[in-house]
Amino acid sequence: MEQRYDYIIVGAGSAGCILADRLTESGEHRVLLLEAGGTDKSIFIQMPTALSYPMNSDRYAWQFETQAEAGLDGRKLHCPRGKVLGGSSSINGMVYVRGHACDFDEWEQQGAKGWRYSACLPYFRRTESWSGGEDEYRGGQGPVGTCNGNDMALNPLYQAFIDAGKEAGYPETKDYNGYQQEGFGPMHMTVDKGVRASTSNAYLRRALKRSNLTLIKGVVARKVILEGKTAVGVEFQKSGKVVQCFAEKEVISSAGSIGSPQLLQLSGIGPKDVLNKAGVDLVHDLPGVGQNLQDHLEIYFQYHCSQPITLNSKLGLASKGMIGAQWILTRTGLGATNHFESCAFIRSREGLKWPNIQYHFLPAAMRYDGRAAFDGHGFQVHVGPNKPESRGHVAITSADPLVKPHIEFNYISTEQDRQDWRDCIRLTREILMQPAMDSYRGEEIQPGIAITSDQEIDEWVKANVESAYHPSCSCKMGADDDPMAVLDEQCRVRGIDGLRVVDSSVFPTIPNGNLNAPTMMVAERASDMILGKPMLAEQDVPVWIAPQWQNKQRMNSPRRAFK
Numbered sequence: 082m083e084q085r086y087d088y089i090i091v092g093a094g095s096a097g098c099i100l101a102d103r104l105t106e107s108g109e110h111r112v113l114l115l116e117a118g119g120t121d122k123s124i125f126i127q128m129p130t131a132l133s134y135p136m137n138s139d140r141y142a143w144q145f146e147t148q149a150e151a152g153l154d155g156r157k158l159h160c161p162r163g164k165v166l167g168g169s170s171s172i173n174g175m176v177y178v179r180g181h182a183c184d185f186d187e188w189e190q191q192g193a194k195g196w197r198y199s200a201c202l203p204y205f206r207r208t209e210s211w212s213g214g215e216d217e218y219r220g221g222q223g224p225v226g227t228c229n230g231n232d233m234a235l236n237p238l239y240q241a242f243i244d245a246g247k248e249a250g251y252p253e254t255k256d257y258n259g260y261q262q263e264g265f266g267p268m269h270m271t272v273d274k275g276v277r278a279s280t281s282n283a284y285l286r287r288a289l290k291r292s293n294l295t296l297i298k299g300v301v302a303r304k305v306i307l308e309g310k311t312a313v314g315v316e317f318q319k320s321g322k323v324v325q326c327f328a329e330k331e332v333i334s335s336a337g338s339i340g341s342p343q344l345l346q347l348s349g350i351g352p353k354d355v356l357n358k359a360g361v362d363l364v365h366d367l368p369g370v371g372q373n374l375q376d377h378l379e380i381y382f383q384y385h386c387s388q389p390i391t392l393n394s395k396l397g398l399a400s401k402g403m404i405g406a407q408w409i410l411t412r413t414g415l416g417a418t419n420h421f422e423s424c425a426f427i428r429s430r431e432g433l434k435w436p437n438i439q440y441h442f443l444p445a446a447m448r449y450d451g452r453a454a455f456d457g458h459g460f461q462v463h464v465g466p467n468k469p470e471s472r473g474h475v476a477i478t479s480a481d482p483l484v485k486p487h488i489e490f491n492y493i494s495t496e497q498d499r500q501d502w503r504d505c506i507r508l509t510r511e512i513l514m515q516p517a518m519d520s521y522r523g524e525e526i527q528p529g530i531a532i533t534s535d536q537e538i539d540e541w542v543k544a545n546v547e548s549a550y551h552p553s554c555s556c557k558m559g560a561d562d563d564p565m566a567v568l569d570e571q572c573r574v575r576g577i578d579g580l581r582v583v584d585s586s587v588f589p590t591i592p593n594g595n596l597n598a599p600t601m602m603v604a605e606r607a608s609d610m611i612l613g614k615p616m617l618a619e620q621d622v623p624v625w626i627a628p629q630w631q632n633k634q635r636m637n638s639p640r641r642a643f644k
Contacts, residue, residue, distance in 0.1 A: 086113040086295070088611070089315050089328040090335055091302050091344060093118075094168020095597055096584040096604035097335035098280035099208075101296075102224075102288035103608035113326055114285075114296045115317060117143075118165035121281050126171050128408050129230075129272050130416045135172040136550070141165040142172050145339055145488055147548075152471070152493035158548045160488055162337050166298070167281030169337065170597050173550070175277060175419045176441065177227045177269040179205050180592030180599050181262045181426075182624040183435040191589035192560030194570040195616075198624070203617035204605040205258075205598065210273075217622050218259035224283035225601065226273025230418035236390060237521075238444040238460055239267075239423040244517035246425050250637035251512075252627075257426055261625035262593070263436050268424035271597065275412030280601065300324075302340075303482050305332050305348040305580060307364055312580035318482075331579050331611065335604070338552040338586040339475055342371035343486045345556065345567075346477045350577060355476045365576050369565035373557050374473035375591040376490050377439075377549035379465035380542065382509050383446045385523030386458040392420060392445035393458045420444065421463075425512075426593065429466065429504040431634045434626060436593055437468040438505055446526060459526060464509050465549060466501035467593045469493075475555050490552075493543070502542045503535055515641055551596045556586040571610045572603075583607040 088104050090097050093116035101114045125134040135141040142161040149155040163169035182198040189197040206220035212228035215221025246265030247253055254264035271278040288294050306314035314327035334341045345351055349364030356363050408416025420443055426436035446459025473490035493499055528541045559566025572587055574580040585600045592599050609616055
């Protein structure tokens, strides 16, 4: 095996696959891509409807777990991260949400100079081929196919949810990834011709045809090799042997929001006290590494359905076999969608400039492991606040790279976070009680209509909330005068030459939506920075902001007020 490359990328995930493709495109750079997992060829990864399998598999995901979370009465939450080609883009729910334009303007305000929305939009467009066709917001030539699944045609509940939102006084949006995020409308997914559009399928497949890319699977990254304050290579284990490979230009960590801070800390880069406790020699005291950790939480708000039209009738073995057979033969039908085909983004209170609550609508009532929640028919929304105040951390506890790090999010640790959840439960119940749902809505399964007071809501949320699997922000970009900024605006590790981080850990704040789309955008943008290319021209496009956001929570009064 060759020992020297121009670039070494740790992690073949949502960002790493994109970097491997873009850095090898010209043919002039030798790139080594290291991945802990193996092949993504499994039908359970490629068939969209099977999304609950890879996430819960030791083979395809790091099965991390949080510490006992004080804000959740000591519960530990599941925190899976992709361990397979494509990383978390191969195990996620395939929901395509860029985030609100204001999220990226907020990044710039937080010190990530140049990451405002107008500068990020061209890179969002570069990643995707939107089934609805290219426009000034959406891409039509990119590697990642995006669509609206079966276009809501297979189930009337999708449209009923949108209609209920309008009846509750909220706007409708035709494209939440375009001009207007706020409102109710169809939901988009990273599915291309019926197959999961992971970054492995979209970018890595073509890159692997080039002789200047070397991929090594099944490795455990031990540390970045440093000479003084310069990164010169990576040490890793493969089949029980310790191997060192060297980078002439740069080492790039794309190991994700848990893996990247872990790798930096194992390499002696991070908070002094964390490294001392773990028995790792301090090379560079960088207090922000592993700090600023953020995530989204969600609950399943469930109702019985009074008509036999939901996916609960499709969860038996015979139905699954029929769905699977149709998908294998034609790449169509219920196997070709994640079933989240309508959604919403709303503001929970007046004075918020952009939405902070997100809804995924599902025409089934299910548990987190993908099984039926009860006998009979039901539907649910996945819902939660998207802009939490709570901040956590990732910290190694040992110099052994196979020892799982300490992960603590400090979920729901502020009064505003608790209030956001109370608003969330009450606003959701009001939406689902609108006339548009009358012919479908049976009794409320959970939380249950008896859960009404602040205290009852607080207790129910603590007992039932789960991670939406969006850990991020743990190696944030920031300004020179921010002592907690791990990276500069070029994703370079402060104080270390030749080392970058490119993945969801670089976000200063968590965006209002799912993380795969902004992670891909970051990787596309960072690839131009790494190669010294001119950045794509900014696009200063209009963005819809609710006209009276300062003093109105929604546009109109609800058709049916909820008591």
